[in-house]
Amino acid sequence: MIGWIVDFFFHMLRLLARLLRRAFSWLGWPFQALRRWYARRGWILRTTVAGVVLLFLGLYGYFFWQTQIWHGFDPDYVRAYGLEGRGVSAGEQVAATGDAGARTCGRSAITDVAADLTDFNVNENAWITSMLLYKLGFFGLDWDDTPFFDNKASFQRGVNQTVRRTAVELVDALGRVRGTSQIDSDLQKARENIQFSEDAWYFGLNPFGPKTPTPSFYRTAITSLRSFNDRLERCEAVFDARADNLIQFLDRVANDLGSTSAILRERSENYNAGWFDTRADDRFWFAYGQLYGYYGMLHAARADFEDVVAQRSLESLWETTEDQFRAALDITPAIVSNGREAGWIMPTHLATMGFYILRVRSNLVELRQVLDR
Template sequence: MLDPIVTFFVRIFQWIGRGIGLLIGVILWPFMWAGRWYTQRGWILKAVVGLALLVLVGLYANFFYATQWWSNFNPSYPDTYSFEKRNVSAGEQVAAGAGTDTTKTCGDSGIAQIAADLIDFNVNQNAWVSSMVLYKLGLFGINWDDTPWMDNKASFQRGINQAVRRTATELADNLGRVRTTSQIDTNLQDARGQLQYDESIWYISRNGMTATTPSMYRRAMGNLRSFNARLATCQTTFDARADNLKQYIDRIASDIGSTSAILKERAENHNNGWFDFRADDRYWFAYGQLYAYYGLMKGAQADFEGVIKEKHLQNLWDTMDAQFVSALRIQPFIIANGREDGWLLPTHLTTMGFYVLRVRSNMVEISNVLTQ
């Protein structure tokens, strides 16, 4: 009686086996054809093709390493700075009334320092993935962002870069000048423009040879460090006023608010569990933003030390820091975009969106206190 059932399942597994074999054959056929073609060529052509293949294998090995190994990734990196020992706001003369024009010193900017260090992390300590030639070519013409592989680090780096871009704009337009009536600092102006450079430029563009994205960002890093060096010798300005801090906080709240809306849209309209191949891009972009803003807020806490004391903001600031820490602890191996009311698959996008909104809520509270 069981023979028909056994036969049925045997046939099903045979069909599955034949289907898998056919699929493997289709995948391997171009390589088998290329192998036969290669063995029939002369030694000069073999040498040229072999060298090209070795270069291609080397490029892919480097690409795999660059996308999978995250050098010096440390969500607790702001703790390595000793801003709490400074006790001086950015631009404030260390010893009021002391020193000559050539010897006096002022507090440098924690915001500028961390922004420069984040650029260094993105383009020197790690390869900038978005402009690598193999990332631009994609997987057989398919954008890597549309696949579940090789794109998490690129999205994370772009999230950091978004935060640094916003910060460079605020430094140039408001923080690095007196009440927007003084001249814009040249270093900050150059850094702002350089960080607006397209994130995916390789050596060759439509217009021919050009500067790569990493080289342009390195120039911005140099300009931020030059501004900070000049600030430390009181040769330029940092306007550490409450209204400037409020505006910077408001701009960041708006920035991560937009990211929260993107996470919400993806979670609600594309909840395909582990098969939503764009969910990881959204998640790691948001993670990169929070990673950068956590450090930049530590820098702002040091730069506006006097304002924070005057407005009694320390408790609110500590709460905001705690929300950053909680969000950055969430590092899933695979990002799943499950239904919010689902019982099987997690919904990492909604979880990250929750923490983004918690950070934003704390920022709004700080902004409200600064208004008073």
């Protein structure tokens, strides 16, 4: 009996080995045929083919490096600004010094953070979404539809969403007196450039012809944002740090996060493939990028609206809200899973991220209600 069992398992192992050999042979025959074809060609053609292969290997090596290495990523990046107790709101005159009485006004921390986040996206790191190999996809399949090489791109788009939203508020309200004065030209340029398509490369089909790539537009936006802040520091620009502008800014942030929460909920409720949901990581890292960006924006807003926060005694509630943002940034799973909420094998990272977003949004709504009393 035991001998029969041993023979059976040996037979199964031999069968498995034979199947594997055939499978590898079937998978390898195109490469074998290509090798034979290559060996029969002339040295000019072989050199050309080898150069093309090396070029693609180099491009994919660079692509792999840029998508996997996150330069400058730091969930505690707000500490570097040292905004605690700055003592002056954005646009508020600090002093008049020298015989000429040159004035100095408070810089906008919101504008600094917006410029720095964009710099982090396109200068400290490569902008993944407009890279050629990202646009080509995986054998024609969009990288967002695969579990590979798209996490950083989604994160960057989430961060960029916060800058886009903030740029609109800077132009429409914060960089004008009561929203009725002339639009600041630097802020207008920044908004136009940061709103540019996220996936433009040096050449496009629609319209056909050469193009300016996305990172170039975003770098121009950085220059415009910093130019505005330099003029603001010289008291040559306006930052309207009123309570109603802060209320509107918090409303816009809360609404933006609410939209993302709805996207997470839809994916979590209708797709429960666990680790095999290839779109779950896109949704997760986009939301993470938004929280990463808005964490800095909220921290900066407290400094820019310092007088308003102090007058309304918002310090404790504001700190709690920032703590909620920071807590959400601790969720960095190696593999994003979209399992059932009642499941016990595969976790549900989308539902977890949605919970943190709703908790943050609830705090923002509470801040807004206190300000509106």
